[in-house]
Amino acid sequence: MDVTRVSENVYSIGVLNPNVRISDVIVPTECGTTYNSYLIKGEKNILIDVTHPRFFDEYIENVRSVVDPSKIDYVIMNHNEPDHSGSLEKLLEVAPQAQVLSSTAGCIYLRNILNKKDGYRAVKEGETLDIGGGKELRFMMAPFLHWPDTMFTYFAAEKMIFTCDFLGAHYCEPRMIDKYIDNLGQYEKCFKTYFSAIFGPFKPYVLKGLEKLNSVEADIVCPSHGPILTKGNQLERSKELIKEWSQPETHNKKYIPIFFCSAYGYTTHLAEKISEGIKSVIADADVEIMNVNEHPLDELAGKINNNDAFLLGSPTINKNAVPPIWNLLSTVDVINIKGRHASAFGSFGWSGEAVPMLLDQLKMMKLNVFESGYTVRFVPTKEDDQAAFDFGKRFAQQL
Missing domain, CATH: 3.40.50.360 (Flavodoxin domain)
Structure with missing residues (x-):
C-alpha cells in the first residue's frame, strides 16, 4: 500500500493483501483485505494499531517513509487480535521508547502477546492524551466490537475517529479511501459478509457502538480493514446498513x-x-x-x-x-x-x-x-x- 495522507497530520501506512481468500480460518475474503495502521505526526508521533506479522518488513518501510521509528512516542492498540498486534514486538525493537496504550482488557492480552509485564498501560473511558500543539486524543471503550478489548480513539481536531474492526471490510483496492472505490456494489457485498461473520454475534454492541460514534463529530472513520469512510461518500450509508442489520428480530409467535x-x-x-x-x-x-x-x-x-x-x-x-x-x-x-x-x-x-x-x-x-x-x-x-x-x-x- 502506498502511504496515503488522510489529513494534515494523519497518514495511512497499512499493508494490502489482495490475494488472501480466507481470514481468521473461517471468514471469506473474496476481494482480499488490508491491515490498516495510522500515524499521527506532530509534536508527539502516534501509531494507531500495527499490522499482521507476515507483513512487518513492508509495514516498517511505510512507517519510515513518514517518521523515524525511534521518534514514535506512543503506539495505541485499539484491539489486540494478532492481525493488528502480531508485529508489535518487532516494532518495539526499532521503537523501544514508545509507550503502548490499550484498554484494560487489551493490556491483559498484551502481557501474553509481548510476553512481558511492562511497556504498556491501560487507558480508561474518556481519558485524553495530549499530543502537543493544543491537540489531544480521547479514548472511548467499545467492548465486544468485536473483542472485549476494543476501544475507539477520537481525534477531535481532525474530526476523525479510529475504530479498528468496527465499520471495516475485507476489501482491497490500491487507494483505500471510499471516494476512490471502483465497484461500490462489490464493496457493499464484502462489507455485508464481513459484518455477518465478525459482528453478527454482537448486534446489541453494534447499536451501542453506533451511539458512541454518533456522540462525537466524526467526518472520517478510519477502520483497521478496508477503506477509510468519509462524510458525503460511504460513511453515512455504512452506518445505516449496520444499524439495519443489527435490529433485533421479533416473532409474533413462538x-x-x-x-x-x-x-x-x-x-x-x-x-x-x-x-x-x-x-x-x-x-x-x-x-x-x-x-x-x-x-x-x-x-x-x-x-x-x-x-x-x-x-x-x-x-x-x-x-x-x-x-x-x-x-x-x-x-x-x-x-x-x-x-x-x-x-x-x-x-x-x-x-x-x-x-x-x-x-x-x-x-x-x-x-x-x-x-x-x-x-x-x-x-x-x-x-x-x-x-x-x-x-x-x-x-x-x-x-
Whole structure:
C-alpha cells in the first residue's frame, strides 16, 4: 500500500493483501483485505494499531517513509487480535521508547502477546492524551466490537475517529479511501459478509457502538480493514446498513426451528413427530423443519441465533454427529444465545454417539439443554413415534 495522507497530520501506512481468500480460518475474503495502521505526526508521533506479522518488513518501510521509528512516542492498540498486534514486538525493537496504550482488557492480552509485564498501560473511558500543539486524543471503550478489548480513539481536531474492526471490510483496492472505490456494489457485498461473520454475534454492541460514534463529530472513520469512510461518500450509508442489520428480530409467535440431517429418512421422520408434539402444546407455534443440506449456511445461522428454542437432529456416522450439524453449531452466537432451550434427537444403527455429543456441546455453550435428547435405533416403531411426539410435548411445555 502506498502511504496515503488522510489529513494534515494523519497518514495511512497499512499493508494490502489482495490475494488472501480466507481470514481468521473461517471468514471469506473474496476481494482480499488490508491491515490498516495510522500515524499521527506532530509534536508527539502516534501509531494507531500495527499490522499482521507476515507483513512487518513492508509495514516498517511505510512507517519510515513518514517518521523515524525511534521518534514514535506512543503506539495505541485499539484491539489486540494478532492481525493488528502480531508485529508489535518487532516494532518495539526499532521503537523501544514508545509507550503502548490499550484498554484494560487489551493490556491483559498484551502481557501474553509481548510476553512481558511492562511497556504498556491501560487507558480508561474518556481519558485524553495530549499530543502537543493544543491537540489531544480521547479514548472511548467499545467492548465486544468485536473483542472485549476494543476501544475507539477520537481525534477531535481532525474530526476523525479510529475504530479498528468496527465499520471495516475485507476489501482491497490500491487507494483505500471510499471516494476512490471502483465497484461500490462489490464493496457493499464484502462489507455485508464481513459484518455477518465478525459482528453478527454482537448486534446489541453494534447499536451501542453506533451511539458512541454518533456522540462525537466524526467526518472520517478510519477502520483497521478496508477503506477509510468519509462524510458525503460511504460513511453515512455504512452506518445505516449496520444499524439495519443489527435490529433485533421479533416473532409474533413462538419460533422453534428443527435442524436435521438424515441418511435414510429415519431422523427426518423423528423431526416430523417431534414437531407434531410441540404444536399439540403450542398450537400457533412456528415450527420450521429444515434439512441443513438444503439451505445455505448463512440462512441457517440467522435462524439458529434468532428463535425461542431449537432442536438438532443427526444420525450417528463414524461414532459422531454429521459434519453439517457441527458446521451449523459453529455459527451459534454463544454470548447472546446463552440460556436458550435446546435439545437433540436422531436415529442410529450401531452405537448412537451423535445425540449425547451434541448435548455435551450445547451444555458447554451454556444453553438450557432439555432432558437427554431422544434416540431410536434404525426404523422408528409406532411406540417410537409416540415417544417422539411426547418428547416434543414435554419440550414445548418448558417454554
